Amino acid sequence: MQTTHATGGHMIGREPSPTVIERVEVYGYDVTYVHGTYVMSGDRRITSLASTIVRVVTAGGVDGFGEVCPLGSTYLPAFSGGARAAMAELAPAVVGSDVRSPADLGERLDRALMGHGYAKSAIDIACWDALGKHVGLSVAALLGGERQRSFPLYFAVPLGSRQEMAEYVDARRAEGIHRFQLKLGADPYEDAARVRFVADRADEDDVIIADANCGWRVQDAVIAARLMNDLDHVFYEQPCPTLEECLLVRRRTTLPMVLDEVITGIPALLRAHSKRAMEAINLKVGRVGGLTRGKLMRDLCQELGLRMTIEDTWGGDVTTAAVAHLAASTAPDALFTVSFMNDWVNEHVAGHQPRSEQGVGVLPGGPGLGIEVDLERLGSPVSVFTARD
Numbered sequence: 001m002q003t004t005h006a007t008g009g010h011m012i013g014r015e016p017s018p019t020v021i022e023r024v025e026v027y028g029y030d031v032t033y034v035h036g037t038y039v040m041s042g043d044r045r046i047t048s049l050a051s052t053i054v055r056v057v058t059a060g061g062v063d064g065f066g067e068v069c070p071l072g073s074t075y076l077p078a079f080s081g082g083a084r085a086a087m088a089e090l091a092p093a094v095v096g097s098d099v100r101s102p103a104d105l106g107e108r109l110d111r112a113l114m115g116h117g118y119a120k121s122a123i124d125i126a127c128w129d130a131l132g133k134h135v136g137l138s139v140a141a142l143l144g145g146e147r148q149r150s151f152p153l154y155f156a157v158p159l160g161s162r163q164e165m166a167e168y169v170d171a172r173r174a175e176g177i178h179r180f181q182l183k184l185g186a187d188p189y190e191d192a193a194r195v196r197f198v199a200d201r202a203d204e205d206d207v208i209i210a211d212a213n214c215g216w217r218v219q220d221a222v223i224a225a226r227l228m229n230d231l232d233h234v235f236y237e238q239p240c241p242t243l244e245e246c247l248l249v250r251r252r253t254t255l256p257m258v259l260d261e262v263i264t265g266i267p268a269l270l271r272a273h274s275k276r277a278m279e280a281i282n283l284k285v286g287r288v289g290g291l292t293r294g295k296l297m298r299d300l301c302q303e304l305g306l307r308m309t310i311e312d313t314w315g316g317d318v319t320t321a322a323v324a325h326l327a328a329s330t331a332p333d334a335l336f337t338v339s340f341m342n343d344w345v346n347e348h349v350a351g352h353q354p355r356s357e358q359g360v361g362v363l364p365g366g367p368g369l370g371i372e373v374d375l376e377r378l379g380s381p382v383s384v385f386t387a388r389d
Contacts, residue, residue, distance in 0.1 A: 018060025019099050019134050024091040024123070024385040027053040027378040028084065031069065031316050031345040035168075039158040041185020041215025046072055049314055050080035053349065053378060054087070054122040056130050058099060064130025065373045066122035067318035068286050069341075075213075076261065076287060076313065078118040084382060086119035091385040094123055099131040102292045117265075117289030118313075124290025125322045125369075132368035139325035139369055143295050149363045151327050153356055154179035154209070154309070154337040156344075159186065162197040169198050176359030179207045179337045181237070184224070185215020192227035199231050207337070211237035214261050218245050225253035235280070238262070247277055258282060258309070258336075265289075266297060273304055280307040280336050285322055287313065294326055302334045311339035317350035321369040324354050328363040349377045 016022070031051050038046040051069035058064075073079035093112035097105050105127055109120045132139045140146045155172045157165050157180050169180050182198060184191040195210050202208060210228060212221065221239035228234055236255040240246050243262045250257050260282035263269055272278060281301065285294045294310075301308050310327040312319045320342040327338045340356045342348060350371040354364040364370030 016059040016096075017098060018058060018062075019131070020059045021056050021094055021097055021099065021127070021130075022059050022387055023057040024087075024095060025055040025057070025381040026084065026087045026091065026383045027055065028382050029053065029347060029349065029378055031314070031347050034344055034346050035158070037158065038156070039160065040075075040183050041159065041213045042074070044072065044074055051315055052080065052083045052087075052122060053318060053373070054091075054126045055373075055381075056094070056099070056123070056126045058130055058134070060134065062130050062133045064099070064126040064128070064133065064368060065318050065371075066125030066127075066129065066290075066322070067315050068118050068122040069313065069315035069319060070118060070286070071313040076118070078286075078313070082116065083119045083122070086113060086116045087383060089113040090116075090120060090123055091383075094127070095385055095387050099127045099134065102127065106289075106292055117293075118286045121286040121288075121290035124292050125285070125318070128291050129368040136367050138363070138365075138367060139291070139322070140328040140363060143291065143326060143329040144299070146328050146363065147330065148328055148332050148335075150360045151335055151338045152179055153177060153340050153343075153359055153361050154181055154207075156181045156211075156339075157183060159183040162194050165194055166198050166201055170201070173203065173206070176357075178203065178205045178359060179209070181209040181211050183213065184210055185212035188216065188220040188224035189227065192224045195228055195234060196231065199234060202233060207233055207235065209235045209237050209258065210255075211260070212239045214238055214241040216240055218248050221245070221249040222252050225249055225255060229254055237282075243268075243272055243275070243277060247275055250277060256280070260284075265293065266300065269297060269300065273306065278306070280309065282309045282311060285310075285312045285319075285326060291322060291326060298326060298330055302331050307334055307336040309336045309338065312341060314344070315341045316345050317342045317348050317353055317371060318369070318373065321350070321354055321364060321371045324361055324363050325369065327361065349373055
């Protein structure tokens with residue numbers, strides 16, 4: 001275990017406020033996919049991922065937790081080793097700062113390290129958790145108010161044969177799920193047939209999202225769109241890697257468009273909206289740098305009339321709690337769907353809380369994130385950062 005000392009501006013010459021961060025601890029654990037192997041376009045296969053948990057401890061003895069779990073190293077410009085290495089730069093920058101000032105915390109993180117928003121997100125979430133505990137309010141209340149305590153969930157369907165994907169959908173529907181994100185990005189003719197095969201078996205309440213995860217060239221994406229154009233209840237998600245390519249496809253389909261990987265922050269969101277590129281986005285908390293920036297983007301989407309899927313790239317109980325609070329503080333008519341990642345993994349560090357019920361996510365009660373993280377399950381921290389005595 002590595003212990004590093006840091007000097008923070010709030011710690012010099014006076015007694016620190018109870019809300020000042022005195023220590024940052026970094027933990028690691030592995031999460032495995034609950035259904036074996038998760039398959040995406042480009043033959044990207046996931047069975048296990050390394051997740052990083054951050055714990056901040058304040059002078060008042062209150063702690064807060066955050067989590068970041070990149071989806072491998074080839075999904076986004078993020079990977080688990082990068083998250084943990086970045087903590088050596090980021091954690092000392094927030095020791096001595098006050099959890100009551102998210103803006104100051106964000107500026108400190110940005111001054112310490114350019115980019116790497118996924119790593120910053122874990123610290124940001126942990127600070128919101130600690131702030132909520134200090135003031136006795138849920139993170140949802142701090143993010144704008146608890147506007148709904150439950151919300152519809154979706155499940156991603158790994159790329160496979162038509163029959164395999166349909167059987168997967170049937171099994172999740174029996175569990176109460178009615179929103180399905182079909183992983184595509186292979187041969188466009190076969191992919192369209194996969195979607196049609198599932199759609200033909202769908203219930204009236206089902207929503208089907210055809211998601212290539214940037215896996216198609218424009219020509220293939222246009223072919224797939226043409227073949228799916230007549231399908232009801234089908235949405236088209238991020239067929240190509242760039243906004244420009246997705247715009248070319250959008251002009252050739254009437255399917256409602258969802259953008260995901262290209263929505264990296266507010267500038268990207270505004271650019272895509274100015275081009276009328278989508279009806280909805282996937283707002284991933286880790287990709288945009290945490291709940292502070294996630295709230296800004298959420299509020300902007302609400303003003304622009306865009307719907308959102310609120311989620312993260314991957315994770316366990318802590319990630320799921322952060323997602324639940326951002327979703328619960330979102331206007332119901334602006335929320336497309338939500339993912340509870342702790343239903344996707346076998347490992348649970350907070351007792352599998354928050355818990356879904358029959359395809360519906362439920363906001364945990366209590367201050368902060370509303371969960372109790374079991375430190376014994378996490379074991380010894382990978383590194384600890386404290387203020388210099």
